[in-house]
Amino acid sequence: MKQKLLKLLADLRFAIAILLIISLVSIIGTIIEQDQSIEVYKLNYPLTNKLFGVFSWDTILKLGFDHVYKTWWFILLIFLFGVSLLTCTFLQQVPSLKVARRCQFFRTEQQFSKLKILKQIDKISLNQILFRLKDNQYSIFQQKDIIYCYKGLIGRLAPVIVHFSMILILLGSIIGAIDGFKAQEIVPKTESFHIQNLLTDGEVSSIPKTITRVNDFWITYNKQNAVSQFYSDISFLKENGSEIYRKTIYVNSPAVYNNNYFYQIDWNIIGFRFAFDNLEINQSPLINVGNGTNKIWFSWITTNSDLTDGFTVLINNLQGYLSVYDKSGVFLGNLELNENIRFQKSISLIDVISSTGLQIKLDPGIPIIYSGFGFLMISTLISYITYSQIWIIHNSKINGFIIGGNTTRAKFDFDFEFFKLTLAQDK
Numbered sequence: 001m002k003q004k005l006l007k008l009l010a011d012l013r014f015a016i017a018i019l020l021i022i023s024l025v026s027i028i029g030t031i032i033e034q035d036q037s038i039e040v041y042k043l044n045y046p047l048t049n050k051l052f053g054v055f056s057w058d059t060i061l062k063l064g065f066d067h068v069y070k071t072w073w074f075i076l077l078i079f080l081f082g083v084s085l086l087t088c089t090f091l092q093q094v095p096s097l098k099v100a101r102r103c104q105f106f107r108t109e110q111q112f113s114k115l116k117i118l119k120q121i122d123k124i125s126l127n128q129i130l131f132r133l134k135d136n137q138y139s140i141f142q143q144k145d146i147i148y149c150y151k152g153l154i155g156r157l158a159p160v161i162v163h164f165s166m167i168l169i170l171l172g173s174i175i176g177a178i179d180g181f182k183a184q185e186i187v188p189k190t191e192s193f194h195i196q197n198l199l200t201d202g203e204v205s206s207i208p209k210t211i212t213r214v215n216d217f218w219i220t221y222n223k224q225n226a227v228s229q230f231y232s233d234i235s236f237l238k239e240n241g242s243e244i245y246r247k248t249i250y251v252n253s254p255a256v257y258n259n260n261y262f263y264q265i266d267w268n269i270i271g272f273r274f275a276f277d278n279l280e281i282n283q284s285p286l287i288n289v290g291n292g293t294n295k296i297w298f299s300w301i302t303t304n305s306d307l308t309d310g311f312t313v314l315i316n317n318l319q320g321y322l323s324v325y326d327k328s329g330v331f332l333g334n335l336e337l338n339e340n341i342r343f344q345k346s347i348s349l350i351d352v353i354s355s356t357g358l359q360i361k362l363d364p365g366i367p368i369i370y371s372g373f374g375f376l377m378i379s380t381l382i383s384y385i386t387y388s389q390i391w392i393i394h395n396s397k398i399n400g401f402i403i404g405g406n407t408t409r410a411k412f413d414f415d416f417e418f419f420k421l422t423l424a425q426d427k
Contacts, residue, residue, distance in 0.1 A: 009080075009087040018081045025077070029068030032060060035200045041066060070177045070202065082170045089163045100156050103141040105148050106391040106404075115391070115404035117415060119422050122400025129392070129403070132421050138390065145394035145401075155385035155408065162379045168372030176365030178202040188270060188355040189217040192237065195360055205362075208260060211237040215246070217267065217356040219318045227317075230267050232356040259362060266357025269297050269315060272322065273350040278340070281350065286315065303345055318354055386410045390418075 008014055032055065033040060041057035050056045055065065064071035112118055130147070133140055138149040181201035187193050192213040201207070215233040222228045235246040236257050247255040255262040271285045286297035295316060302310035311332065313322045321336040335341050340348045390405040403422060407414040 006087055006091060009084045010091045011084075012088070015081065015084040015088065018077060018084060022074075022077050022081060025068060025074060028055075028065060032065050032068075034069070035067055067200075069173075070200075075174055075177065078170050078174055082167050085163045085167055089160055093160045093163065097156050097160065100150070100153060100387070103148050104389070104391075105141075105143060105146050106393055107146060109393070109395070109402060112391065112393070112402055112404045116406050116411070117418055118402070118404040119418075120395065120400060120402055121422055126392075126401065129401075129421060133390065136417060136421070138388075147390075147392035149390040149392075150388065152385045152387040152408075155382060155387045158379045158383035158385075161375055161382065165372045165375035165379060168375065169369050172365035172368030172370075172372060174365070175368065176202075176363040179204050179206075180363040180365065181205045181207060181361070183207075183360045184265070185358050185360065186266070186268060186355050187212075187214045187358065188353060189214050208258060208362075210257065210260065211239065212262070213237055214356055214358075217354050219267065221317065221319065225317070230264060230356075232264050232358065234262065234358075259364065261361045263359040263361065264356065265359045268355045268357065269295075269318070269352060270355050271353040272299070272313075272315070273353065274301075275348050275350060277346045278348060283353075284313075290316070301347075315352065318352060320352070322349060322352075384409075386414065388414055388417075390421075 032051070033044070038057070038061070041060055045051055045055060045057040045060060047056045047058070050059075060066050064073070068074055106112060126145075126147075130140060130142075133149050136151070138151045139153075141148045179202050182199045183195045184197055184199055185193055185195070190213075192211055194212075195207055195210060198207070213235045215235055217230070217232050219230040220228045229250050231248055231250045233246070233248045234255060236244045238244055245255075245257055249255045249262060249264045251264050254264070268288065269286050271283055273281060273283050275281045284299045284301060286299050288295060288297050290296040296314060297316070298312060298314050300310055300312055302308075304310070310327060312325045312327070312329075313335070314325065315322050321334045324332045324335055324341075326332055333341060335347065335349045337349050337351070340346055386407055386409050388405060388407040390403065392401050392403045394400075395402050405414065405418055
């Protein structure tokens with residue numbers, strides 16, 4: 001029973017079947033949005049309009065297709081595929097490698113009939129052929145008049161390394177799924193924060209107690225007045241508030257602290273500070289009414305106690321000014337930082353309050369996955385190394401030798417090499 005189970009796990013057809021199931025489930029996980037709220041699934045997958053006629057929001061939630069890559073059954077599929085690769089490696093690939101290392105002497109002429117290339121040669125010096133074989137980097141084994149040679153044995157390691165690399169990739173994926181997390185925080189500049197707003201987390205994830213402060217946030221613009229890049233200057237603090245590490249991050253250049261990656265992903269303007277007649281400092285919130293990259297914020301500033309009179313301010317960048325309109329929508333002018341302009345009252349702009357959008361991510365499986373892909377690339381290079389074998393046996397009928405060979409790839413190159421080895425001794 002144990003042997004039958006091991007043979008089943010090592011069977012290529014079983015591994016392909018598991019891989020096809022994993023691929024199919026992964027495709028479904030790509031089509032269906034992952035890690036969204038129940039409302040999103042109710043809106044996009046109603047009971048009256050099922051995806052593929054099968055998936056409604058309740059089916060998606062019951063089967064775990066809202067978080068496919070973290071479900072127990074998906075991890076089980078990956079585990080079975082890994083076990084299949086491991087079993088195949090030890091039951092098939094490693095024994096095959098051991099056989100390739102052995103001296104496989106051919107003692108009868110009938111054994112040569114199965115070789116891809118074969119010649120009979122006479123009037124030769126066996127030592128001359130052996131010297132040629134050695135010059136071509138062959139390992140030579142001899143028992144009297146029986147000779148076996150091979151080269152490129154390292155090429156037979158490629159399948160073993162492929163299996164090993166795939167197991168590493170699968171292992172890294174599982175570790176990342178159960179021990180990683182992703183969070184997103186919107187933080188005003190000069191404020192400190194803890195990681196709280198989790199988007200995804202694994203079964204055994206541990207959220208760090210890191211204290212992070214946003215020292216500053218700013219944006220650079222190109223000549224067309226479009227956003228070129230946005231930056232956050234952040235510090236990591238001890239519990240007493242002292243700084244441990246500081247870095248300015250921007251898109252595609254995260255900060256790394258305790259293996260946690262802090263990415264710059266978004267920004268927002270939440271308000272501005274102003275003063276009437278240089279006396280009273282006020283703070284007003286801004287509401288975002290734009291969408292996508294066309295962000296624009298507005299606010300209403302009242303100038304009397306009953307809120308019936310005032311003006312509207314609009315802002316769409318962090319270049320240090322607001323556009324001001326009266327209650328009828330007539331443009332009154334731009335108000336720049338530290339500038340005084342009199343509308344109904346003298347007003348000065350003190351500060352525009354911005355916030356930065358940070359994504360914090362931990363995936364402890366990434367180094368293992370990268371190692372797996374590294375070994376996979378190495379195995380690809382090794383697979384191009386040709387494993388060639390040559391046998392020689394004395395033939396008393398012609399008072400000469402029979403020489404034949406096999407190769408795993410590059411047959412034309414092997415035929416040419418074989419021709420050069422036997423050229424001077426051809427009949």
